[in-house]
Amino acid sequence: MNSQDLQSNATLKDVAAAAGVSLATVDRVINGRPGVSDKTTRKVNDAIERLNFHPLAAAAELARSRPCRFAVLLPRGDNRFMADIADNIRAQAAWFRARRIAVEIIETNVFDADTLAAELAALTGRFEGAAVVALDHPRIRAAIDDLVESGMAVVTLVSDVPSSRRAHYVGIDNIAAGRTAGSLIGRFLGGRSGRVGVVTGSAALRDHAERLFGFGQVIAEEHPGLSLLPPVEGRDDPQQNRALVARLLADAPDLVALYNTGEGAAGIGAALADAGAARRILCVGHELTPDSRRLLLDGTFAALVVQDPGHEARSMARVLRALVSGRPILPAQEQIRVEVILRDNLP
Amino acid sequence: MNSQDLQSNATLKDVAAAAGVSLATVDRVINGRPGVSDKTTRKVNDAIERLNFHPLAAAAELARSRPCRFAVLLPRGDNRFMADIADNIRAQAAWFRARRIAVEIIETNVFDADTLAAELAALTGRFEGAAVVALDHPRIRAAIDDLVESGMAVVTLVSDVPSSRRAHYVGIDNIAAGRTAGSLIGRFLGGRSGRVGVVTGSAALRDHAERLFGFGQVIAEEHPGLSLLPPVEGRDDPQQNRALVARLLADAPDLVALYNTGEGAAGIGAALADAGAARRILCVGHELTPDSRRLLLDGTFAALVVQDPGHEARSMARVLRALVSGRPILPAQEQIRVEVILRDNLP
DNA sequence: AATTTTTTGAGTTGCGCACATCAAAATCTT
DNA sequence: AAGATTTTGATGTGCGCAACTCAAAAAATT
Numbered sequence: 001m002n003s004q005d006l007q008s009n010a011t012l013k014d015v016a017a018a019a020g021v022s023l024a025t026v027d028r029v030i031n032g033r034p035g036v037s038d039k040t041t042r043k044v045n046d047a048i049e050r051l052n053f054h055p056l057a058a059a060a061e062l063a064r065s066r067p068c069r070f071a072v073l074l075p076r077g078d079n080r081f082m083a084d085i086a087d088n089i090r091a092q093a094a095w096f097r098a099r100r101i102a103v104e105i106i107e108t109n110v111f112d113a114d115t116l117a118a119e120l121a122a123l124t125g126r127f128e129g130a131a132v133v134a135l136d137h138p139r140i141r142a143a144i145d146d147l148v149e150s151g152m153a154v155v156t157l158v159s160d161v162p163s164s165r166r167a168h169y170v171g172i173d174n175i176a177a178g179r180t181a182g183s184l185i186g187r188f189l190g191g192r193s194g195r196v197g198v199v200t201g202s203a204a205l206r207d208h209a210e211r212l213f214g215f216g217q218v219i220a221e222e223h224p225g226l227s228l229l230p231p232v233e234g235r236d237d238p239q240q241n242r243a244l245v246a247r248l249l250a251d252a253p254d255l256v257a258l259y260n261t262g263e264g265a266a267g268i269g270a271a272l273a274d275a276g277a278a279r280r281i282l283c284v285g286h287e288l289t290p291d292s293r294r295l296l297l298d299g300t301f302a303a304l305v306v307q308d309p310g311h312e313a314r315s316m317a318r319v320l321r322a323l324v325s326g327r328p329i330l331p332a333q334e335q336i337r338v339e340v341i342l343r344d345n346l347p
Numbered sequence: 348m349n350s351q352d353l354q355s356n357a358t359l360k361d362v363a364a365a366a367g368v369s370l371a372t373v374d375r376v377i378n379g380r381p382g383v384s385d386k387t388t389r390k391v392n393d394a395i396e397r398l399n400f401h402p403l404a405a406a407a408e409l410a411r412s413r414p415c416r417f418a419v420l421l422p423r424g425d426n427r428f429m430a431d432i433a434d435n436i437r438a439q440a441a442w443f444r445a446r447r448i449a450v451e452i453i454e455t456n457v458f459d460a461d462t463l464a465a466e467l468a469a470l471t472g473r474f475e476g477a478a479v480v481a482l483d484h485p486r487i488r489a490a491i492d493d494l495v496e497s498g499m500a501v502v503t504l505v506s507d508v509p510s511s512r513r514a515h516y517v518g519i520d521n522i523a524a525g526r527t528a529g530s531l532i533g534r535f536l537g538g539r540s541g542r543v544g545v546v547t548g549s550a551a552l553r554d555h556a557e558r559l560f561g562f563g564q565v566i567a568e569e570h571p572g573l574s575l576l577p578p579v580e581g582r583d584d585p586q587q588n589r590a591l592v593a594r595l596l597a598d599a600p601d602l603v604a605l606y607n608t609g610e611g612a613a614g615i616g617a618a619l620a621d622a623g624a625a626r627r628i629l630c631v632g633h634e635l636t637p638d639s640r641r642l643l644l645d646g647t648f649a650a651l652v653v654q655d656p657g658h659e660a661r662s663m664a665r666v667l668r669a670l671v672s673g674r675p676i677l678p679a680q681e682q683i684r685v686e687v688i689l690r691d692n693l694p
Numbered sequence: 695a696a697t698t699t700t701t702t703g704a705g706t707t708g709c710g711c712a713c714a715t716c717a718a719a720a721t722c723t724t
Numbered sequence: 725a726a727g728a729t730t731t732t733g734a735t736g737t738g739c740g741c742a743a744c745t746c747a748a749a750a751a752a753t754t
Contacts, residue, residue: 009447011739011740011741012740012741013740021702021703022702022703022704022705023703023704023705023741024702024703024704024705024743024744025701025702025703027741027742027743028701028702030741031742031743033743035700035701035702036701036702037700037701037702037751040701040702054441054444054445055445055740055741056409056445056446056447056739056740056741057405057445057446058404058405058406058408058409058412058446058739058740058741059405059409059709059739059740059741059742060740060741060742061405061709061741062403062405062406062409062708062709062710062711062739062740062741062742063708063709063740063741063742063743064709064741064742064743065405065708065709065710065742088679091679092677094401095677097401098401098402098403098404099403099404099405100356100403176691176692177692179691179692180689180691180692182691183689183690183691184689187534187535187537187649188534188535188537189537190535190536190537190538190539191537192537214691218691302534305692308684310679310680314680330439330442332435332438332657333657333661335694337655337686337692337694338692339684339686339687339692340686340687340688340689340692341687342527342530342531342687343530344523344526344527344529344530344561344565344685345523345524345526345527345652345684345685345686345687347682347684358709358710358711359710359711360710368732368733369732369733369734369735370711370733370734370735371713371714371732371733371734371735372731372732372733374711374712374713375731375732377711377712378712378713380713382730382731382732383731383732384721384730384731384732387731387732402710402711403709403710403711405709405710405711406709406710406711406712406739407710407711407712408711408739409709409710409711409712409738409739409740409741410710410711410712410713410738410739411711411712411713411739412712412738412739412740
């Protein structure tokens with residue numbers, strides 16, 4: 001029937017009184033400060049349990065009030081998804097300000113390891129936490145480890161560097177995302193056979209590479225009638241994608257589907273329209289942008305596999321804050337899901 | 348390059364000094380208390396703007412500290428999805444306690460309008476807010492309106508009562524969910540034609556009815572080769588579903604797909620297995636439960652259209668709290684998404 | 695028994711705001 | 725000009741905890 005009416009609302013003072021000790025001693029026990037005998041510690045913990053004491057979040061926060069300066073390193077350029085993340089961060093400005101969190105968005109050339117490593121090194125001392133969209137590269141790994149060593153809370157964003165000592169990864173499982181795209185294409189084709197073209201941003205990006213891997217897995221395992229053409233790299237640029245897809249269409253007459261691991265959907269849509277092949281070639285891509293939304297609505301793309309940039313922006317802030325103030329993270333809340341968007345469940 | 352380094356950290360006192368007025372006056376302006384001339388109000392607002400002042404959330408919360416007793420009315424019974432919501436609420440117990448939020452979960456017979464209306468009426472005075480999984484029925488609407496009238500913050504959960512004066516609906520767009528299921532079935536069938544069976548919990552539930560509506564829309568509009576059999580009602584009970592599906596399979600030899608608008612997937616799986624028709628008949632259902640997860644993994648179900656009960660539990664709490672303390676709601680964060688789960692992106 | 699070390703008490707201060715109250719000043723009425 | 729009214733100031737209290745200091749008491753050591 002009920003759930004937790006035992007709403008005690010006991011305060012530290014009550015605990016001190018119940019344990020027969022002073023406030024200072026309770027404080028020592030709770031915050032793990034030294035100089036309390038085992039016996040007294042037990043007495044205090046008993047009282048805490050008995051009174052069902054839990055520190056009031058607002059009061060603790062007010063009293064502690066550590067500085068929270070966070071840096072967010074995003075790729076420079078006209079990547080729409082990254083711009084969405086930045087926008088979502090800015091949209092939370094009020095939330096940040098009310099908690100005295102200062103977020104600085106730093107745009108940089110993420111693709112160049114030296115530049116990124118230097119940018120990371122420059123954060124030391126200026127920030128308590130950092131979120132990085134990072135290349136998976138030994139130099140970057142080292143730079144991240146240095147930051148962690150210096151006491152900074154570091155999380156990776158969107159694309160992970162699993163071998164580093166980053167405290168957390170805010171993003172989706174990209175292998176699962178690739179697999180999902182593969183299953184959608186395979187099942188939407190309903191057993192038809194033919195060739196599948198793959199357009200990717202860059203094989204050097206871990207997230208793209210992982211998607212490709214997952215995609216290939218599913219096609220090979222579950223849809224033997226389909227064969228993958230070698231991936232073409234368009235650097236997420238619509239112009240390049242357009243040219244690449246035009247060539248694909250010309251070279252492979254039995255092309256039945258296209259998978260785009262990254263951005264630049266507009267280029268693909270344009271090439272298909274040019275060839276009069278839109279809606280005949282099944283297309284699946286990633287991320288919701290104005291372009292991909294349009295192409296989903298007009299039927300050029302059958303589905304999009306996406307991650308929620310708003311959720312990622314919020315999750316990043318929550319995780320960094322928890323790390324800085326030494327509080328627990330709720331894993332369920334911070335898991336970013338691989339979402340499938342059809343025309344019908346477009347948010 | 349940057350974003351908001353203008354981290355002012357100005358306090359109320361600073362604003363008072365800058366505006367050349369007293370703390371009391373600033374307080375009157377900020378909290379909309381009466382008795383301040385237009386001229387002074389302007390001076391204060393100017394100072395606030397100039398100093399980029401924003402009240403510190405923790406301090407405001409600590410000082411305000413209103414009681415927050417919330418009731419959550421869930422259907423009694425062995426509905427797994429509702430149990431998930433309850434579990435997610437309990438899992439947040441620590442979060443609630445730290446904010447002095449007392450949540451009482453009340454299980455009741457949601458299907459009986461009189462019982463539910465009485466239960467709702469009984470909340471008056473005992474709670475500051477309530478979340479209700481409600482039947483869309485005139486008596487319920489009236490009961491909700493009475494609660495709102497009495498000053499309680501009321502939100503609907505999972506199934507909406509749009510005509511009522513509830514402040515917010517925490518749940519998905521069920522028409523979109525039904526459409527999504529329809530599109531998945533239509534596209535996965537890849538142009539094949541035949542009959543589609545529909546198993547529903549109860550036509551009296553608004554969420555089920557809306558899903559059915561959306562589903563029918565898409566099939567009729569976009570997949571003319573498919574025709575819907577009349578929906579059968581199994582009350583979300585696996586046993587009943589098993590019997591109903593067994594009969595469907597016997598009666599309609601050209602059955603190509605099954606859509607389950609509610610729970611009881613296990614019964615459908617069992618009937619299909621009995622008939623040796625699993626994986627031959629395309630199945631799509633809703634909500635992720637241990638049963639549906641198993642059936643998704645073994646291929647009996649091709650996809651699930653779900654809503655995240657954890658997100659809903661958290662959203663409910665955030666929304667009610669914001670309503671009670673008169674703070675703004677972030678719509679983007681509170682929108683519950685219609686998610687598609689395949690075997691590959693199972694969380 | 696004298697000394698050192700460990701443990702505990704008592705208290706203060708500050709965090710930034712909400713919400714009072716009462717009196718003083720300014721403005722408006724008649 | 726006297727009174728009524730509106731506007732502002734001054735001041736305080738409380739919210740619950742963190743993080744200190746300094747001294748006193750208890751326990752362990754020599």
